[in-house]
Amino acid sequence: MLETIQKVPLFSQLNADQLNALAQICTRRSYKGNTILFAEKDAGSVFYMVLSGSVKIYTASHTGEEKILSICKAGESFGELSLIDGKPRSASAQTLEDCLLLSLTTHNFLELLRSHFDIALGIMQELSSRLRDTNQHVHDLTFLDARTRVIKSLITLANKHGLRSGTMITIKLMLNFDEISQLAGVQKAALMQVIRDLEEKAILTISPSEFKLDLAKLR
Numbered sequence: 001m002l003e004t005i006q007k008v009p010l011f012s013q014l015n016a017d018q019l020n021a022l023a024q025i026c027t028r029r030s031y032k033g034n035t036i037l038f039a040e041k042d043a044g045s046v047f048y049m050v051l052s053g054s055v056k057i058y059t060a061s062h063t064g065e066e067k068i069l070s071i072c073k074a075g076e077s078f079g080e081l082s083l084i085d086g087k088p089r090s091a092s093a094q095t096l097e098d099c100l101l102l103s104l105t106t107h108n109f110l111e112l113l114r115s116h117f118d119i120a121l122g123i124m125q126e127l128s129s130r131l132r133d134t135n136q137h138v139h140d141l142t143f144l145d146a147r148t149r150v151i152k153s154l155i156t157l158a159n160k161h162g163l164r165s166g167t168m169i170t171i172k173l174m175l176n177f178d179e180i181s182q183l184a185g186v187q188k189a190a191l192m193q194v195i196r197d198l199e200e201k202a203i204l205t206i207s208p209s210e211f212k213l214d215l216a217k218l219r
């Protein structure tokens with residue numbers, strides 16, 4: 001468990017004693033797939049770290065249409081923003097599959113920040129990285145066509161969650177086509193058109209539990 005905690009960017013600089021102290025104030029719990037951990041506009045009182053499984057972070061319109069912002073897997077964290085500024089959740093979080101999560105309450109989280117400047121610095125760096133990602137996403141939605149956005153989203157998933165063997169990357173993610181279209185910011189019909197084209201060219205291979213991307217053919 002300590003190895004997984006240390007993979008979280010916020011805690012990667014902690015020594016063994018600090019990691020043990022952190023583990024002592026965390027709660028470990030299993031969640032079934034499709035469990036909503038918190039909803040947008042909820043009061044934020046818990047910070048999460050993923051030990052196993054995957055969690056989607058998303059927003060929803062008043063009509064119920066979802067937009068996936070990110071996917072968190074083992075060694076990643078989410079939910080710290082509301083703990084820092086005290087405002088309601090800016091997005092919702094839902095497990096995509098069975099998950100094992102570590103949680104940290106607001107009180108313990110803030111005490112940790114007060115006693116460890118390196119963690120506070122890590123949070124600033126992580127939030128800066130997320131802001132850069134948001135700026136890039138806005139740029140993509142503004143200037144890239146649907147096909148390019150889909151391909152870029154697949155490559156991003158491959159880089160972040162894929163296992164590479166030669167030029168082939170295998171991505172094991174519990175995402176359906178609706179969720180991939182939300183992630184890419186395109187309509188589902190446009191997504192399916194791009195996917196059919198990629199499959200015909202043997203660039204993309206899809207099975208029920210994974211998809212494979214051939215980088216050599218993509219070039």
